[in-house]
Amino acid sequence: MTATITYRQAVIQAMADAMEEDDSVFLLGEDIAAAGGPFKLTDGLLERFGPRRVRDTPISEQAIIGTAIGAALQGLRPVAEIMFADFAGVCYDGIANELAKYRYMTGGQVTLPATIRLGNGAGAGFGAQHSQSVENWFLNVPGLKIAVPATPADAYGLLRAAIRDPDPVLVFEHKHLLNSEGPIAERPDVPPLGVAEVVRSGDDVTVVATQMMRLRVEQAAEVLAVEGVGVEVIDPRTVVPFDHETVGASVDRTNRLVVVQECSNDGSWGATVVARLMADRFESLDAPPLLVGGDDTPIPYSGALEELWIPSVDRIVDGIRRTLAY
Amino acid sequence: MTATITYRQAVIQAMADAMEEDDSVFLLGEDIAAAGGPFKLTDGLLERFGPRRVRDTPISEQAIIGTAIGAALQGLRPVAEIMFADFAGVCYDGIANELAKYRYMTGGQVTLPATIRLGNGAGAGFGAQHSQSVENWFLNVPGLKIAVPATPADAYGLLRAAIRDPDPVLVFEHKHLLNSEGPIAERPDVPPLGVAEVVRSGDDVTVVATQMMRLRVEQAAEVLAVEGVGVEVIDPRTVVPFDHETVGASVDRTNRLVVVQECSNDGSWGATVVARLMADRFESLDAPPLLVGGDDTPIPYSGALEELWIPSVDRIVDGIRRTLAY
Amino acid sequence: MSSKTAGSRLAADVPVETQLEWLRTMQEIRSFEDECHMMFARGLVRGSTHLCQGQEAVEVGACSALRTTDTMACTYRGHGAVIAKGAPMDRAFGEILGKAEGLCAGKGGSMHLTDMTVGAIGSFAIIGGHLPIVLGTAFAEHYEGRDGVSVCFFGDGSTNIGAFHEALNLAAIWKLPAIFICENNLYGEYSPIANTTPIERLADRAASYGLEGIQIDGQDIGLVHDTVAEAVARARAGDGPVFIEALTYRYKGHSRSDPGLYRPEGELERWMERDPIVLHERALVAAGVDQARCDEIRAEARKNVDEALARAMSWPDPAPESRLEHVFA
Amino acid sequence: MSSKTAGSRLAADVPVETQLEWLRTMQEIRSFEDECHMMFARGLVRGSTHLCQGQEAVEVGACSALRTTDTMACTYRGHGAVIAKGAPMDRAFGEILGKAEGLCAGKGGSMHLTDMTVGAIGSFAIIGGHLPIVLGTAFAEHYEGRDGVSVCFFGDGSTNIGAFHEALNLAAIWKLPAIFICENNLYGEYSPIANTTPIERLADRAASYGLEGIQIDGQDIGLVHDTVAEAVARARAGDGPVFIEALTYRYKGHSRSDPGLYRPEGELERWMERDPIVLHERALVAAGVDQARCDEIRAEARKNVDEALARAMSWPDPAPESRLEHVFA
């Protein structure tokens, strides 16, 4: 039995189910309680679980992250919301220097089952400071797991997995996908973190993408299918840990790799995928691995420009074609 | 006429010469004035240029970066010190969201000739929060230039170039190199940002490295030279902009690439170098490009462990050998 | 501070003609914001927008105490402040519409209106982000031996973020010519201030920095002007920063999607009874200005807004290649 | 507060035997730090170290008011606080020496001593970093319906960083059982507080959060204990956080490379006249304790330190593979 659910509903349900299951789970963030969340991602949870467990904070992201760390240290399972992921800038120290390193620096004395949810991504005209794919800021910070759900099912499953996980997990929820719909099982699976989904099988080229780009890649694959091109679409679902095995095995078959991402290519997770793949499977590739990403600029506001910045279906199709033609 | 100078002296001299040349240059940071800097990197400058231009701040990195941005906006050329680069975490927003994007978001109305100096790197037992190679936090943030000097000459030249540059430049000064010595011309050149130095020529393999790793790579090259292996050592000197041309041209000849870096490989600048190179010069490589980096862990404190974490000359030699043997 | 029904007064030493221009500017901002509201409702604009109807007296009163060469930084709720500082409305509309001729060439948007030519150095969308930046603009005035000042607007909710603390502290210890103006409109997003802040009078936070904190009625443009003018004079004279808390109210929701249901019943209506434009007009009339003159000015203001919007609508989108410009100089 | 030559007093309701143990702990910390100083001077240790000789009464006085299950977070200048909370000295030395049996298995070092088994949840090396974390440990006590408290030590210089502000504000608005103890030792690194902070009495900053700020003589262990004990009682009872400023002094430089030349002549000597260990011993003797007993305890303390160091020195380095452990659970 599956039902249809929006990404937003999936996020809410994941938190509700986690709270139902485990009293140590609580939520904190700006306007998440009385207002149900700036993106309505905690709608109804205050009413259902009460003010002990659903907590509004001041505009103090450092305090939010710190509270999550300290509470996790005491064995609670905080789920903190950073409204726009870009605001990770004001609490970067807490995430990268404290949360990520605490267990290591104490020789394993502490375990930090903290989940940080962050509103990610572009596409709605929020401008340069409210549209970034912020997972890329944390790639060189060992100690964090990073989930990037694209579908309602993954929005549910990865958030449940994050909350259950004994380690810090950043869950980036894509703002532009909140109203998108998809199926969810009546008793949905909670997937392990670090396992990719092969979204579509194909023999000609492997295309890796997350979040909004995964959806556009699926559209691109449809376009190319008409021409008889078999595109294998893989959504890693977590960029840390990254499922190099699944991607690698696919490339072993297709011998071609395209990564599509909603960010500049330099310093991106896609660059790391390419570097790892080249080291491990140099002989597998018959064409240069291609990164299709945003321009090397901040994200422009104007719709006319933002739509050019974000990889479009056309640009993805074109990239795949060039890779096939090599 | 060249003289010998330490990296530290070079940094001091760069600021002194810049201040001599241009009254709009001023310095700010924690204990940089009266105390001459926590690493003595501003020693004597208060005495020489007075309190108008050499300014101690409270422990307020957000205020430091903000002051630099606002002053740059008004046409000054601030040189702000962030003592340990790791403290960029507490002012990440100012650097990544404000400084980097300000010009773009205003459609080019502002120019921000701000220089941020940060104490980078490991090797001295400062532990996980005071040893990172922090340039890797900013790779996916368009709008920043990033310099990583290895030698006294570059410590001087890149800092001068950064201060003269009309755009924001982060200059990472490697803490473990401060006492290292090297030649400097009487009237040293100010190199353009974005031009690599071919440190040593060789025909068998191209090895790219910065800062402390560049020095170790030079040692590794000596070891291998004895065996008749020609290692071409390239120091990009700035990771943004990155001189892909020089590296690419070298790889066209050697057909082999090793990047040695003092950081975990995932999300590193080295990964970006590989991704770019693969896209542009896929056919040039006869062996998988190799990243030699730190473990995928925070940096351990104990000397016994830290020395294993940082790529050693042995590990570099071994990596090069494996690349050659492929 | 003045009671809930008190009127406003004229500024002490400012010609009435000038204060009539304040009426015009306030009305222009009001109409500008009303138009924005409608454009969003009609889906003509992307992203979000944060309107300032009800807060005009703070922005116009404060900016009227500044020179063009003084700098001013404000928040994403900054249309009013930027217009008050002198930015042209057509290019402000143009920016919100994402047009090539927008103030920021379409790259900034509603939350980032900037016009360097009039000292409107930026609208900032990360809470607290601009407070430290104002340190630098103010410092540069000192450094260059000038007597310019920097004004910084921010909201009540923004006094709980770390950057606020660092900025006030450094401004105080360096005695910078910076005027920090907190527009206390009682809410940060959907949260009433009492839920997030353990004290009622935000001006009291000035004491942490050895500064005087002044709380004023932000609906009284004459009072705002006089208070800011005095602060500016002190700052120009080298006496350091001032922290002013102006009590005000936003008539609309936090952003475009917010109907403002969290407000207690009657609150909005009570504040609208003290509408800053109406109060100022009454004060002008009481001082002998013809009502007809006021009507005329307000009508002109509305017309100016209509024309500005029409111009902005007629402008083209930015050229595709333009998106690659302006990363570096 | 007490004059520069005043003595200290015994705590009001604590058995003298217990207060003799405080003497022992203070002396242990003093000798521990002296040994660290020598190890660094001899180059036996890498990185940097920040010693707390002179500040022992704050750390021991405060921690003596806590249960083992209460939590305590401190700074990189934290050897004393961690020992005061009950961590074994041998493993503390071991950590500083980077040994496998160090408190953190050699991964943390001098700046990060942690012993979860005694509630010493961490030493934090980024200024301000731990203040928000203490919010969480304190919150968990409330959440779980327990009456534990969290103590947070930090320096005077740390009151100028943003995290301080956010932490105090949230603690106040949530009424968390957190005790913020500012060890005001007059300097942040090499900067006297007056160069960085526009007010003299840091306790006054409590008012920004609607809290009472208490300033005390940090060299008087009895006073420190009683003040913290009362704050703890209030916090346990649900009355929320307390901000205590303890005036104290560090005898050594900021870190290993600092000779402390920025200090005005005679300042160190004046503070050493009010050495907290000497003062406490005098108070004990005045209360009838034999001087011989005190001498004995201090000698034992020194011996304990020597033995702990000898043990730590004998331990092996961490195994190479161990560096890959403890990233994830």
Ligand SMILES: Cc1ncc(C[n+]2csc(CCOP(=O)(O)OP(=O)(O)O)c2C)c(N)n1
């Ligand atoms: C660092 C950061 N956190 C959160 C937000 C989201 N946010 C935008 S406006 C706002 C409320 C600000 O309230 P206030 O300072 O009172 O200003 P007002 O909107 O009332 O003018 C919040 C929380 C943000 N932009 N930046």
Ligand SMILES: Cc1ncc(C[n+]2csc(CCOP(=O)(O)OP(=O)(O)O)c2C)c(N)n1
């Ligand atoms: C964010 C950050 N900035 C700067 C430093 C460098 N630093 C280490 S200790 C210190 C001085 C702190 O002074 P204070 O809070 O008074 O504590 P004390 O050392 O006197 O105990 C500074 C600036 C740091 N560790 N973290």
Ligand SMILES: [Mg+2]
């Ligand atoms: Mg507000």
Ligand SMILES: [Mg+2]
């Ligand atoms: Mg201090």
